[in-house]
Amino acid sequence: MMNLIKKEKGFTLIELMIVVAIIGILAAIAIPQFANYRTKAFNSAAVSDLHTARMAEEAVFADYQNYGATVATDVAAAVAGVALTANGFIATTTAGQSAPVTISNNVTLHAKTDAGMDNATITSQHSSGDKSYVAETDQSGTYQKAATVGTISAAVAATSGADATTASYSAM
DSSP, X not given: OOOOOOOOOSOOHHHHHHHHHHHHHHHHHHHHHHHHHHHHHHHHHHHHHHHHHHHHHHHHHHHHSSOOOOEESSGGGOOTTOOBOSXXXXXXXXXXXXXXXXXXXXXXXXXXXXXXXXXXXXXXXXXTOSEEEXXXXXXXXXXXXXXXXXXXXHHHHHHXXXXXXXXXXXXX
């Protein structure tokens, strides 16, 4: 009679340890990259909302020859002329004409006009983003700077009526 030897099949401990080490290395590379992609997406939301608000301001100007009054999405920044809605802000002229703007979640958006209401400065920042953005109606393009969360209110006050480039922003 033949003596049959049954061979066990499976992975050795060394093989399993190598697979676990490879997965660990891949995870160490992928997790920081994923965090960078998330930050870029948050920044993109802020830029998108900035462009939408600028278009609303331009629409108000095209119809009524002046930009909307000071507007903000957070109650803490509320000042005279602020019109808040559940979905965003409304750019409102002194005569009461308006253009509503819907903004993304966690994006802070400010718009401020100069005294003659013939120039508007709009800033935006996502609470999880790492940059703040500004656009002005008297110049083309969008400007950016690395920012600490919560500094955008000071940024809009500093840039109102002045060019964005003089407020430490750089062209995108």
